[in-house]
Amino acid sequence: MGEIKAKPVSNSGIDMKATGTTVYISGSINHPRPGEFMEPFIQEAHESIVTNNIQEIKVDITNLKFLNSAGIRELVDWVMKLNHLPEEKKYKIEFLCSSEHKWQESSMSTLIYLNSNYLSKVTK
Amino acid sequence: MEIKYQRNTNGYLDITFHPKWDYIAITRLYVENFLLINMADKENIHKVGTAASELLENANKFSIENGIRMIVKKSKVDKIVLLSVFNKTTKENAEKLMKRIEEMDKWDSLDYYIYRMKESVKNKKESSQLGLARINHEGQAQISAFFDKEEGVIEVKAIFCI
Numbered sequence: 001m002g003e004i005k006a007k008p009v010s011n012s013g014i015d016m017k018a019t020g021t022t023v024y025i026s027g028s029i030n031h032p033r034p035g036e037f038m039e040p041f042i043q044e045a046h047e048s049i050v051t052n053n054i055q056e057i058k059v060d061i062t063n064l065k066f067l068n069s070a071g072i073r074e075l076v077d078w079v080m081k082l083n084h085l086p087e088e089k090k091y092k093i094e095f096l097c098s099s100e101h102k103w104q105e106s107s108m109s110t111l112i113y114l115n116s117n118y119l120s121k122v123t124k
Numbered sequence: 125m126e127i128k129y130q131r132n133t134n135g136y137l138d139i140t141f142h143p144k145w146d147y148i149a150i151t152r153l154y155v156e157n158f159l160l161i162n163m164a165d166k167e168n169i170h171k172v173g174t175a176a177s178e179l180l181e182n183a184n185k186f187s188i189e190n191g192i193r194m195i196v197k198k199s200k201v202d203k204i205v206l207l208s209v210f211n212k213t214t215k216e217n218a219e220k221l222m223k224r225i226e227e228m229d230k231w232d233s234l235d236y237y238i239y240r241m242k243e244s245v246k247n248k249k250e251s252s253q254l255g256l257a258r259i260n261h262e263g264q265a266q267i268s269a270f271f272d273k274e275e276g277v278i279e280v281k282a283i284f285c286i
Contacts, residue, residue, distance in 0.1 A: 030149040032181070035248060066149070069178055069254035073244045080245050102170035106262040113238055 002052025006045040011037040018045055021054055026063035029071035038074040046081050049091050057091060061108075062098040062124060072107060079114045095121040134162045134198035143184040143192045143211070152177040155196055159205070162198060168286040171263040172196070172205050175282050178255035182280070183211035185251060186221075205284045207265075210277055218271035218278045224256060225269055233261040 004018035014027035016038065023045055029038075049057060061067075067075075082090060095111075097104040105123065112119045130136050137158050141147050156173040163169055176194065183192045193210040228236050240257040259265050265282040272279075 028149065030145075030177070032145055032185075039248075066152075066174075066177075068181060069258050070181075070252045072241070072254060072258070073248075073252040076241045077245045077248070080242075102167050103174055103262070105167075107258075110234065110237055110241070110261065113234070114241065 002048075002054050004045050004052075004054065004057065005048040006041050009037050009041045014038075016041045018048075021056065022058040022060055024060045024063075026061075028066040029064070030066060030068055032070065034068070034071045035074050035077075038071065039077065042074060042078045042081075046078060050085065050089055055091055056094070058094045058096055060096040061104060062096055062101075064104070065101055066103065067107065072111070075111055076114065079111065079119065082118060083115055090118055092118050092120070095119070097121050097123045099123050130197060132200050134200045135159075135196070136198075137196040138193070139195075140191060140193045142190050143187045145181075145184055148177055148180045148184065151180060151194070155194075158196065159198070163205075163286065165286065168205075168284065171265070172207055172282075172284055175207055175259040175263050175265060175284070176209070178259055179207065179209040179280055179282065182221075182255055183209050186213045186217045187211040188213055188217075188276075203286050205286055207282045207284070208279055210279050212276050213271075213278050214276075215271070215273065218269070221278065221280070222269050222271065224253070225267055228256060228260055228267070233257075233264070237261040 003020055004023060006018045008017035012031045014029055016025050095108050097108055108121045112121060135158065152173045155176045156169050159169040159172055180192060189212040195208045197206040237257040240254050244252045244254050256267060259282055260267055263284060265284050267282050269278060269280045
């Protein structure tokens with residue numbers, strides 16, 4: 001099975017990295033323009049997933065304490081990239097959430113509505 | 125000098141700060157800690173904290189003069205928390221925001237949030253404009269705004285039933 005290849009990001013108290021088929025996003029996203037560093041990472045990860053024909057990935061946000069709406073937009077953008085792929089190239093994303101960070105339940109539940117066939121979440 | 129505050133509440137917080145973005149996160153955490161007194165439900169506390177953060181971000185973006193004010197009030201009578209954020213802005217910005225609230229009120233909160241999510245990625249040069257929809261849906265808050273034309277100050281108010 002292929003691996004996600006994306007250059008890790010560590011910026012303004014936020015860390016993003018990929019290990020195997022899991023993307024880890026941690027820290028606290030309060031930045032006014034988080035797209036400046038989230039977008040290139042997500043784009044690279046997305047291209048790597050498609051190129052390597054990875055069918056299913058996990059996005060671990062259990063250590064993501066806060067995500068502002070500008071950060072939510074970056075995740076929406078990722079989902080839209082997925083939605084625009086031809087059916088045979090689409091991949092599943094399972095978000096790993098933590099019940100400790102209350103925003104995750106409500107925010108991620110809404111995000112999943114954007115493509116309930118390919119997105120799911122598990123809360124630890 | 126008189127220190128003004130509202131009596132007969134379960135907690136009253138009034139903060140004014142210079143709109144430096146870095147203060148938003150610490151203010152959110154402070155609001156959440158403030159709400160821990162007399163409130164037990166962490167989910168509700170988080171909803172108000174997130175709303176404070178989103179409204180302060182908006183105020184920071186659209187403030188035309190330095191200085192943002194925020195009031196948090198825990199009602200003694202009803203199970204209500206009131207959050208108000210004030211900033212100076214232009215008439216055009218104020219009208220745009222009030223129109224957005226008017227538009228939002230016509231929709232189901234989830235449908236509107238999803239609609240705004242999709243709209244937000246169409247033009248990434250602009251701000252996400254997701255904050256109000258997020259407060260409306262995730263916080264289940266009643267949002268309103270008032271623009272004082274003489275002072276040029278807009279107040280955005282979110283009421284939470286807790």
